Amino acid sequence: MTGSPLPTVREASFALLRELGLTCVFGNPGSTELPMFRDFPADFRYVLGLQESVVVGLADGYAQARGGGAVVNLHSAVGVGHALGAIFTAYRNQTPLLVIAGQQARSMLPFEPFLYSEQAANLPRPYVKWSCEPARAEDVPQALARAWYTAMQAPRGPTFVSVPVDDWDRHCEPVAARRVSTVVSGDPELLAQAAHALAVARRPVIVAGAGIARDGAWDEIVALAERHEAPVWIAPRASRDAFPERHRLFAGFLPPDRAALAARLDGADLVLVLGAPVFTYHVEGQGPHLPAGASLVQLGDDPAAAAWASVGTSIVTDLRLGIGALLQSSPQQPRPAPRLPPRAALPEEDARAADAPSEAWLMQQIDALRPPGAIIVEEAPSSRAAMQALLPMTERDSFHTCASGGLGHGLPAAVGVALARPQRKVIALLGDGSAMYAIQGLWTAAELRLPVAFVIVNNGSYEALVEFGEHFRLAQLPGTQLPHLDFCALAQGHGVAALRVERREQLAAALAQAFAAREPMLVDVRIAPRRR
Numbered sequence: 001m002t003g004s005p006l007p008t009v010r011e012a013s014f015a016l017l018r019e020l021g022l023t024c025v026f027g028n029p030g031s032t033e034l035p036m037f038r039d040f041p042a043d044f045r046y047v048l049g050l051q052e053s054v055v056v057g058l059a060d061g062y063a064q065a066r067g068g069g070a071v072v073n074l075h076s077a078v079g080v081g082h083a084l085g086a087i088f089t090a091y092r093n094q095t096p097l098l099v100i101a102g103q104q105a106r107s108m109l110p111f112e113p114f115l116y117s118e119q120a121a122n123l124p125r126p127y128v129k130w131s132c133e134p135a136r137a138e139d140v141p142q143a144l145a146r147a148w149y150t151a152m153q154a155p156r157g158p159t160f161v162s163v164p165v166d167d168w169d170r171h172c173e174p175v176a177a178r179r180v181s182t183v184v185s186g187d188p189e190l191l192a193q194a195a196h197a198l199a200v201a202r203r204p205v206i207v208a209g210a211g212i213a214r215d216g217a218w219d220e221i222v223a224l225a226e227r228h229e230a231p232v233w234i235a236p237r238a239s240r241d242a243f244p245e246r247h248r249l250f251a252g253f254l255p256p257d258r259a260a261l262a263a264r265l266d267g268a269d270l271v272l273v274l275g276a277p278v279f280t281y282h283v284e285g286q287g288p289h290l291p292a293g294a295s296l297v298q299l300g301d302d303p304a305a306a307a308w309a310s311v312g313t314s315i316v317t318d319l320r321l322g323i324g325a326l327l328q329s330s331p332q333q334p335r336p337a338p339r340l341p342p343r344a345a346l347p348e349e350d351a352r353a354a355d356a357p358s359e360a361w362l363m364q365q366i367d368a369l370r371p372p373g374a375i376i377v378e379e380a381p382s383s384r385a386a387m388q389a390l391l392p393m394t395e396r397d398s399f400h401t402c403a404s405g406g407l408g409h410g411l412p413a414a415v416g417v418a419l420a421r422p423q424r425k426v427i428a429l430l431g432d433g434s435a436m437y438a439i440q441g442l443w444t445a446a447e448l449r450l451p452v453a454f455v456i457v458n459n460g461s462y463e464a465l466v467e468f469g470e471h472f473r474l475a476q477l478p479g480t481q482l483p484h485l486d487f488c489a490l491a492q493g494h495g496v497a498a499l500r501v502e503r504r505e506q507l508a509a510a511l512a513q514a515f516a517a518r519e520p521m522l523v524d525v526r527i528a529p530r531r532r
């Protein structure tokens with residue numbers, strides 16, 4: 001502070017962020033951000049990503065794994081532009097991020113300066129929960145506080161503040177951190193009705209979504225399923241682990257297809273959806289959203305998802321509180337053990353064979369070799385079925401993928417998860433196509449020496465699109481083959497050690513080495529082409 005009793009906007013902002021526990025800033029800087037970092041406090045950490053979508057992916061993984069959010073700093077309009085796809089993903093993931101973007105100096109704004117963001121607050125809309133460029137420099141810390149509390153309120157998500165570069169050295173009133181509640185507790189009357197419906201149901205079924213992990217309701221959902229002998233399906237496209245997948249009541253994964261989904265739930269008289277939309281579809285469908293004779297109750301923290309649900313009663317609530325209420329008031333009923341669909345049979349494969357590993361073999365090997373507590377971050381679209389069948393998530397907080405369908409999240413998110421969870425091994429399971437959307441994330445892993453195992457499921461194509469082409473009855477598809485990518489060279493060029501696996505017999509040793517490594521390591525697994 002020079003000549004003024006008041007702190008600068010920068011001092012007030014960093015004091016506020018410190019009080020809020022937000023001392024890790026993910027960014028990619030430019031001239032319009034530099035003054036924010038004058039005298040960067042020693043207790044803060046700056047995590048550099050080499051492109052802005054990578055920066056947001058890093059922060060998203062970190063915030064989800066840490067459970068408390070993160071701060072992102074982006075370069076005016078261009079950096080926000082690069083980041084937008086990842087901001088969309090963070091919005092769908094319900095990840096609380098406070099995004100602070102640079103802007104040109106206020107005195108220059110009338111003259112359309114270089115790097116000017118003309119409609120800064122509008123640029124990231126509608127995929128931020130709140131967005132603002134404060135009217136005065138003095139209002140910046142207050143805007144940051146509001147943005148943070150808004151990001152943390154259910155449903156969580158990114159918020160955005162644009163800060164002109166000359167604001168940071170102005171003086172302002174300090175802003176103290178406040179307690180602002182973030183948890184929504186459901187309507188007691190509706191919860192009592194739901195508990196009653198559960199108590200009298202003959203064949204209740206649970207559908208579990210990402211809200212379980214977000215709200216830390218793993219123990220509660222297991223207790224509720226066991227109390228009611230209710231099979232548990234994972235909701236279509238769930239982006240987090242939601243139920244132990246080797247539990248005797250685990251039923252499988254619901255498809256994102258209306259008719260197929262209703263068919264899987266056939267026979268249920270009550271469908272209890274916990275922490276998921278009703279429902280996330282990916283392909284067009286007709287007919288009822290539920291099997292005949294079933295009613296539905298949805299619990300989740302998103303009022304919008306409650307409003308657009310296709311059927312049933314929706315209760316807006318934190319999952320831990322909501323399921324806790326159901327546990328309190330729905331006594332155990334004598335019910336027979338449910339009949340569950342058979343588990344996938346393991347294909348017979350010869351470990352010593354010289355031919356390329358299949359994706360099934362890859363998943364089995366990862367399952368066999370992963371260390372206890374390992375976290376899988378997946379972005380390998382056409383391999384998901386093999387993963388679901390052969391690589392079950394059995395521990396809480398052990399799985400992440402993106403809720404948006406936007407590629408480029410998995411690689412940096414895995415690095416962010418590893419930063420937040422140094423005690424657990426992070427395995428990034430990435431398609432060759434997917435890995436290329438945010439390959440620079442490797443560099444951050446190398447610089448921070450985060451021991452992520454990057455496993456590339458390398459099938460040489462955008463295989464999921466080839467499959468979708470079959471769905472749309474397209475005989476030929478342009479732009480789906482990916483020859484000539486050299487992932488070992490790419491990894492080494494970013495400072496990450498790498499191994500290539502071309503034969504089945506090489507796989508186990510390569511995975512074991514990557515899983516034991518204390519630094520990041522990439523394993524490029526050339527998998528056998530699918531038979532058509």
Ligand SMILES: Cc1ncc(C[n+]2csc(CCOP(=O)(O)OP(=O)(O)O)c2C)c(N)n1
Nearest residue numbers: 381382406407431432433434461462463464
């Ligand atoms: C940002 C973005 N661009 C394009 C797509 C469309 N898309 C969906 S799956 C896919 C192919 C992914 O290829 P790869 O990671 O190799 O996995 P594979 O399909 O081979 O399993 C593409 C391009 C997308 N989902 N997101």
